Amino acid sequence: MGFFDKIKKLNIFSGFSAIDDDFYDELEETLILSDMGMDTTLKAVEELKSRVKGEKIKDEEGVRACLRRVLQEMLAVGDQGLKLDTKPSVVLFIGVNGVGKTTTIGKLGASLKGEGKKVLLCAGDTFRAAAAEQLTVWAQRSGAEIVKQHEGADPAAVVFDAVSAAKARNTDVILVDTAGRLHNKQNLMNELNKISRVIDRELPGCARETLLVLDATTGQNGLIQAKQFREAAGVTGIVLTKLDGTAKGGITVAIANELQIPVKYIGLGEGVEDLRPFDAEAFTEALV
Numbered sequence: 001m002g003f004f005d006k007i008k009k010l011n012i013f014s015g016f017s018a019i020d021d022d023f024y025d026e027l028e029e030t031l032i033l034s035d036m037g038m039d040t041t042l043k044a045v046e047e048l049k050s051r052v053k054g055e056k057i058k059d060e061e062g063v064r065a066c067l068r069r070v071l072q073e074m075l076a077v078g079d080q081g082l083k084l085d086t087k088p089s090v091v092l093f094i095g096v097n098g099v100g101k102t103t104t105i106g107k108l109g110a111s112l113k114g115e116g117k118k119v120l121l122c123a124g125d126t127f128r129a130a131a132a133e134q135l136t137v138w139a140q141r142s143g144a145e146i147v148k149q150h151e152g153a154d155p156a157a158v159v160f161d162a163v164s165a166a167k168a169r170n171t172d173v174i175l176v177d178t179a180g181r182l183h184n185k186q187n188l189m190n191e192l193n194k195i196s197r198v199i200d201r202e203l204p205g206c207a208r209e210t211l212l213v214l215d216a217t218t219g220q221n222g223l224i225q226a227k228q229f230r231e232a233a234g235v236t237g238i239v240l241t242k243l244d245g246t247a248k249g250g251i252t253v254a255i256a257n258e259l260q261i262p263v264k265y266i267g268l269g270e271g272v273e274d275l276r277p278f279d280a281e282a283f284t285e286a287l288v
Ligand SMILES: Nc1nc2c(ncn2[C@@H]2O[C@H](COP(=O)(O)OP(=O)(O)OP(=O)(O)O)[C@@H](O)[C@H]2O)c(=O)[nH]1
Pocket: 095, 096, 097, 098, 099, 100, 101, 102, 103, 104, 125, 128, 131, 134, 241, 242, 243, 244, 245, 266, 267, 268, 269, 270, 274
């Protein structure tokens, strides 16, 4: 069953009989169960109540449409597309172990290749030898090029190599895998700052995104992680992976509302086709 079918099964309006306190209580409970989190749920339900009253909405369809609008507005916190308008442009990926960074880079690389772009993968996660190997497999699969060094190399040095290669080869987009770990916030900041300095120096004014990859199945823990990352790195967008493994799509709204960072992509499986640009309208249609 696909993610959208799963969240439809949440059946948010199953207990609907009238617009009364019981209805709002049940709605609150369902939204919290969908991983929307307490703060975001209360905010959404308060807003819904006030609009239902103000707009004199009386029927179920009207309430549904109103809730969809409320959630869509909460999801609209910035540019949902990727800014890749310089040649080359750079996308950095950060996130804790196992959330799906490498897989996401592979999928996005393949999709950009499909748009006719020249893509270079940069194996900046030098902490784990297997990370570069895994990225090499994705490069072969997607037809992207790859720049890597030995295990333990300085990630900023790998980025320098990747930028030089991109300039020489007329590359459109560099996708940088990073170790991006949070063992220690200072280490992460130092690593990312060093990478940023290389990019600033070698590619002044280039379009740059920093995407934080989060595993949707970790729910509210993912949100806590995200807050720490947001403090350590200038995150421009979220990729929410493994949504195929959960019906708890409410986490998407919690992330947008609490972090004020747009969800740009969602991961719906392990295959190369399973990365989708996040579509707030389709999402709220399915949820409500
Ligand atoms: N079901 C599902 N699995 C996914 C998705 N994205 C990634 N995975 C799987 O999650 C696992 C971890 O993915 P990786 O890409 O290796 O994660 P990573 O963040 O690069 O991990 P490290 O290299 O250890 O930092 C792999 O088995 C992936 O196939 C997704 O959207 N859905």
